[in-house]
Amino acid sequence: MHPLRVKITLSNPIHLDVQLYCEPGQMLALVGPSGSGKSTTLRCIAGLQKPSSGVIKGGGQRWFDSQQRLALSPQQRRVGMVFQDYALFPHLSVADNIRLALDDKPNAAAVEQLLQQVHLSGLASRYPAQLSGGQQQRVALARALARRPDVLLLDEPFSAVDKVTRRKLYLELHALRQQLAMPVILVTHDLDEAAMLADSMCVIHQGKTLQQGSIDDVLQRPKSLSVARQVDVRNLYQGTLESHAGKLKLRWHQHVFDVAATPHTNNISAGTMVHWLISPAKILLHQQRRPSRGDQENAVKATVQQILTLRGICTLLVTVDNAGRQQMQLDVPEHVVQRNQVQIGQQIGMSLLADAIHIMVDNTIEEGSGNDSEKSRLA
């Protein structure tokens, strides 16, 4: 099996500037808000929409190359596509829906095997209208796999089913993935879905792919402010880099934090305004009774404003002292909160570990926060 490489632009009907890559056997989640160009990107890969320029390579072949004036039809591309509303053929039974896509001598055994793969044995003679949403999704998946595709494209495949079914289908897809050798692209607007199912993630916003990388990379170390906004980073702040005895440190209001030296931060000069973030799960809550050594690192005091508990994780919403009443979130296991008897209104100590602080140089001046940094730079 061969990788999928896409580097295309499109100007009509929407603007696209997309660059992505997916290894065989890997699942890449294409994530962005609705209208960001996710589905149009899939349509370009499938050959249903012609890009203005660029190259698409799949199955070891050039599918599209604007310079060579090459554009293979959807029929020539061997793409398996699961449409958002499944697009099953309403007049054909489940078996016939799948049989239609079996190109080499369609036989009953092949149909049966595909049905087993998606846990639908025994429903071969039903019609789409007689199936539940989850069953329809499985038929669509079996039909997409029937052609033994070089690339599998899933366009928001979970958006049309209820939450309970969705959880079940997540597990099924995750299990099915082990048997798939081709590159798989999952389009979704749900970050949790992407993080749970995919190996890597590509963030798209207003038709432009902003960053592709491993799930952790994108979620915790976004390249730019716009990626951080797209992946809904919770603790995002502005600060200034300072040089203290040759070491780069981060000033945030009255605090000065140690930061981990990376090649990325080494290129930034002292005095630069930066955006920085810290993952709520990586903030260390100090124990009330037994302070540990790590407590010295970037320690701050804060007051608990709210406690929200979901599935064993407590999210503490705190206001940090000496930080212009800025709020911060930290995720702590429920038992830790109980053992330390954390309560609303209480003061707590916590450490923003240097390794967990991620610094972004803000190249793009955006409306809102962009104006602030602009002003402070001039001041």
Add this chain to the structure above:
Amino acid sequence: MDWLAFQVSFKLATFTSLCLLPIGLLIARWLKHSRFRGRHFVEALTALPLVLPPTVLGYFLLTLMDTQHPLGGFIAQTTGQHLAFSFNGLLVASVISSLPFAVQPLLRAMEHIPNNISEAAWCCGLSPWQTFIRIEVPLIWPSMLTAWILSFCHTLGEFGVVLMIGGNIAGETRTLSIAIYDSVLAFERDKALYMSLVLLTISLITVTFVYSLNRRNHRMFH
């Protein structure tokens, strides 16, 4: 009852509606998938016989079919047929004047098929023509029946164009609707009533049938 006229009417309606099925399907398919800028003009053209007085349509067709006209002359030369005042000419005129009754229901049905159904078929490896035959046509068959019945009935009741093109030749171009007109002019009230009742009954039954069929068709995608 003018059985000869009934026969002509029936033959004309059958031939016309059968010719219109493939023609209507092809036009509807083309109109749905075409990105040609002038497609709305073509669509309007196919609907024109609905609003045009039959005499106007008849006049233009008669002019074109005249052997003095290059087109009519060409047809007469190549096929040896004089289209004006003949059954074949009548058939051509009927096909044109009943075109909207075939194209409109077929086009509405084609447009009712979600785009991604056809696209899913392409992604399954089906060529556009295979998609048409195996997916689109089976999905619109109730509308094909509607198109066939409507164009049949419309041809059965056509008067103006038939009179302009066909004239009134017994056994060749005199249809039931013209026979009714003749009977009224000849004060044969009973004959006219009898024949009118026949047309009324056929029309009522078929239109009722078409409406009940459309109800069922609408349920298909929901």
